[in-house]
Amino acid sequence: MRVESLADGTRRVHLITADEAARACPSCGVTASRVKGPAVTRPRDLPYGERRLEFIWHKRRWWCREPKCPRKSFTESITQIPAGARITAQLREAAGRRVRDSGSTVMQAARGLHLSWPTVMRAFRTSAREVVDAPLPEVRVLGIDETRRGRTKWEQGPDGGKWHLVRDRWHTGFVDALGTGGLLGQVEGRTVADVLVWLATRPLTRRKSIRHVAIDMSATSMT
Numbered sequence: 001m002r003v004e005s006l007a008d009g010t011r012r013v014h015l016i017t018a019d020e021a022a023r024a025c026p027s028c029g030v031t032a033s034r035v036k037g038p039a040v041t042r043p044r045d046l047p048y049g050e051r052r053l054e055f056i057w058h059k060r061r062w063w064c065r066e067p068k069c070p071r072k073s074f075t076e077s078i079t080q081i082p083a084g085a086r087i088t089a090q091l092r093e094a095a096g097r098r099v100r101d102s103g104s105t106v107m108q109a110a111r112g113l114h115l116s117w118p119t120v121m122r123a124f125r126t127s128a129r130e131v132v133d134a135p136l137p138e139v140r141v142l143g144i145d146e147t148r149r150g151r152t153k154w155e156q157g158p159d160g161g162k163w164h165l166v167r168d169r170w171h172t173g174f175v176d177a178l179g180t181g182g183l184l185g186q187v188e189g190r191t192v193a194d195v196l197v198w199l200a201t202r203p204l205t206r207r208k209s210i211r212h213v214a215i216d217m218s219a220t221s222m223t
């Protein structure tokens, strides 16, 4: 309806609902025609450049006109801001992507978007699931390389027995060298046996799709 410019540069935007679907009863789906009264919410959205946007949404509450419907009345809502939501879906998704794709910490994203830490963390978990649950692309070139990580740890057997390795400082990483799969796995150790243990646990169809392996010349991993 109108925009106010506040002293600190914030834009306060007064909204009314344009989407006709917002009048559909969430229980029975019948479109309402009789207004019960007003309701005001303040959903949060992405900032406008460096400046904050403040939304005042002047909603309406409606009487459901379907006599058999258990819900007598409801407040209008839209897909971007479902009933009970305090932030828009696009703000939630942007918060999740900052952590997932842009290397931002949860705290940085929370500060930048004026959200709480738990809200950003939940948004990140949701957007991370999109990636983690997605099927991996077919890997045609497998990249194998060693990574040094932490310190080697040895432990002595009981009664001053033989020392044995409990943690290797070397890890082996497996990547989709030519595709978009990223890091496929990482195992402790860097011997052929360590590599084979990981490879052997991959599904056969995934192993069969590998045409080439890229590996640097290392005496250890070639023995």
Ligand SMILES: [Zn+2]
Pocket: 025, 026, 027, 028, 029, 030, 064, 065, 066, 069, 070, 071
């Ligand atoms: Zn209804």
